[in-house]
Amino acid sequence: MPELPEVETVVRGLAPDLIGRKVVSVWTDWPRALDGSEPHLMESALDGRPLQRIFRRAKYICLDFGGIYVVVHLRMTGRLYLSPNRSGDDRWVHVSLGLDDDRYLAFSDSRKFGRVSLCDSLDFLERKLGPEPLEMSDDAFSNLFRGSTRAIKTFLLDQSKIAGIGNIYADEALLRAGIHPLTPVDRIPHNRARRLGQTIREVLDAAINYEGASISWYRKPDGSQGESQKHFWAYGRTHQPCKVCGTTIERIVVGQRSTHFCPKCQKKPR
Ligand SMILES: [Zn+2]
Structure with a gap:
C-alpha cells in the first residue's frame, strides 16, 4: 500500500501539470469509487473552478478547487496519472477527470478499494488523523x-x-x-x-x-x-x-x- 513517501511523490509529480487546470468532465465505470457522489454532481460542483493547490495529508491526495475538494485515497492498488485519453494507460482505470487542456486525470485501481471523493471541507480528515x-x-x-x-x-x-x-x-x-x-x-x-x-x-x-x-x-x-x-x-x-x-x-x-x-x-x- 502506498504510504506517506509514495503519496507525496505522486503529489509532487502531478502538481506542475495540474495547478490551474479545470475539470470539464467526470467519467466512471465503478460508481462506488466516487464514494457516494455521482459524475454529474462532481462535474457541476467543479465547474469553472481552477485547481488552486494539490497537497498530501497522511496518505490522502487533496485537490483544492477553491474550497471544493477532490480527495483521492489510493488504498492498495490505486494509481493517479495524467493521460491523453480517458481510458488511461492500463485496463484498471475506473475514474477519469477530463481537464481543460484535453488531458485526463486517470485513477486506476485493480483492487477497487481506492476512492475519489468530492467534499466541501477537509474536517473529516482532521477528525480521524493524527499529526504529520x-x-x-x-x-x-x-x-x-x-x-x-x-x-x-x-x-x-x-x-x-x-x-x-x-x-x-x-x-x-x-x-x-x-x-x-x-x-x-x-x-x-x-x-x-x-x-x-x-x-x-x-x-x-x-x-x-x-x-x-x-x-x-x-x-x-x-x-x-x-x-x-x-x-x-x-x-x-x-x-x-x-x-x-x-x-x-x-x-x-x-x-x-x-x-x-x-x-x-x-x-x-x-
Ligand atoms: Zn542487526
Whole structure:
C-alpha cells in the first residue's frame, strides 16, 4: 500500500501539470469509487473552478478547487496519472477527470478499494488523523508515546496517532532505531522515543528522495518506478542478513501485519 513517501511523490509529480487546470468532465465505470457522489454532481460542483493547490495529508491526495475538494485515497492498488485519453494507460482505470487542456486525470485501481471523493471541507480528515510525522519534533514523538501500553509497531500504524506511516516504513524505522516491534510504547525510555522520532523522519525523508517504493502496484505519475525498495533494511528481507550486524532478519506477525526485524539489533522486551 502506498504510504506517506509514495503519496507525496505522486503529489509532487502531478502538481506542475495540474495547478490551474479545470475539470470539464467526470467519467466512471465503478460508481462506488466516487464514494457516494455521482459524475454529474462532481462535474457541476467543479465547474469553472481552477485547481488552486494539490497537497498530501497522511496518505490522502487533496485537490483544492477553491474550497471544493477532490480527495483521492489510493488504498492498495490505486494509481493517479495524467493521460491523453480517458481510458488511461492500463485496463484498471475506473475514474477519469477530463481537464481543460484535453488531458485526463486517470485513477486506476485493480483492487477497487481506492476512492475519489468530492467534499466541501477537509474536517473529516482532521477528525480521524493524527499529526504529520515530518512536522513533529523529537519531544512531540516522546509525548505521544506516553501512557500507551500497545506494541510500538501497532501504535505506529494507528493513523489517529501518527498519520502516513504504514507497514513498510514502520519496520524500517524500528530496525534503524533498534526497537523491537513488540515493545510496549510506555516502556520506551524518553531518549529512545526521541531517537525513534528522528529515525522516522529520516526514513520518510529518504524514501521521498528515492521517490517511493515500487514493490507492487505503486508507480510515479510518469509511470516509472520509485527506488526506495532498493534501500530497505527490514521490509521484505526475511532470511537475509541484517545490514547492521549480519544476523538473519526474522518475520513475525504483529496486529495481523507482517513484521520484519533483526533479533540482535532489536532486543525483545523482557
Ligand atoms: Zn542487526
